[in-house]
Amino acid sequence: MTIDTNELAALRPDMTRFAYLLLRDSHAVEDVVQATMLTAIEKQDGFKNNSSLKTWLFTILRNKTIDSLRRGKREVSIADLSGNDDDDLEEVLFNQNGSWNQEAKPSAWGNPEVSFEQSEFWVVFNACLHNLPEKTSRVFMMREFLEFEVDDICKELSLTASNCWVTLHRARAKLRLCLDTNWFSGQGFEASGR
Amino acid sequence: MLSCKEANRLMSQELDRKLSWGENLGLKFHVSLCDSCANARQQMSFVRSACKHIFALDEKSDQ
Ligand SMILES: [Zn+2]
Numbered sequence: 001m002t003i004d005t006n007e008l009a010a011l012r013p014d015m016t017r018f019a020y021l022l023l024r025d026s027h028a029v030e031d032v033v034q035a036t037m038l039t040a041i042e043k044q045d046g047f048k049n050n051s052s053l054k055t056w057l058f059t060i061l062r063n064k065t066i067d068s069l070r071r072g073k074r075e076v077s078i079a080d081l082s083g084n085d086d087d088d089l090e091e092v093l094f095n096q097n098g099s100w101n102q103e104a105k106p107s108a109w110g111n112p113e114v115s116f117e118q119s120e121f122w123v124v125f126n127a128c129l130h131n132l133p134e135k136t137s138r139v140f141m142m143r144e145f146l147e148f149e150v151d152d153i154c155k156e157l158s159l160t161a162s163n164c165w166v167t168l169h170r171a172r173a174k175l176r177l178c179l180d181t182n183w184f185s186g187q188g189f190e191a192s193g194r
Numbered sequence: 195m196l197s198c199k200e201a202n203r204l205m206s207q208e209l210d211r212k213l214s215w216g217e218n219l220g221l222k223f224h225v226s227l228c229d230s231c232a233n234a235r236q237q238m239s240f241v242r243s244a245c246k247h248i249f250a251l252d253e254k255s256d257q
Pocket of ligand 1: 201224
């Protein structure tokens with residue numbers, strides 16, 4: 001099956017955004033996206049109509065991004081990564097006894113999966129992802145999108161295991177809060193109908 | 195009993211590693227009694243399923 005090159009070009013901004021969240025280096029991102037598009041064109045016989053072009057393309061992009069992370073080892077970024085993005089989130093959420101602060105108590109989201117059908121939800125979700133601090137975002141994306149095991153993330157980024165756990169927890173807590181504020185308790189979710 | 199803060203750490207870690215028998219029991223017990231933590235746990239696993247869904251949705255809307 002032949003790929004529509006217009007369709008391929010249309011997916012470029014999405015690929016660039018995705019790669020940027022992980023690599024944070026516009027040259028590396030450009031290389032990875034370029035290599036993905038070339039591979040896609042070269043290997044288009046391998047593309048089967050039963051998966052979407054985007055899914056197929058992102059599988060290639062995912063592998064190219066992993067290669068780039070491994071190859072580059074990104075000395076610069078690793079230095080940046082040693083600092084914590086912020087450590088006081090737990091202090092905002094919990095009191096000294098480790099119980100929820102009144103205003104931080106998570107409310108019920110009902111049946112949140114219905115939001116997957118709303119394109120507005122994905123705009124909010126992407127914005128929340130982009131709002132994560134750099135180190136937090138990198139660790140989270142490696143875990144959830146590249147599906148690295150935590151041990152491998154630690155190794156790749158020279159982080160201690162406990163630092164990795166804390167960072168992943170922080171990412172999830174921040175995303176949860178961001179979705180709550182901007183979608184589930186706001187207009188978006190109401191308008192889309194529960 | 196685990197504090198809410200400890201329960202929250204475990205509910206994130208259960209997405210990344212297999213909890214020990216004791217941790218698992220402690221977490222299950224806590225969320226069975228604490229609605230706020232039960233909500234937090236549902237929200238964290240929703241964040242994961244959103245990540246898995248992010249490309250699948252476009253498949254639908256493309257058609
Ligand atoms: Zn609790």
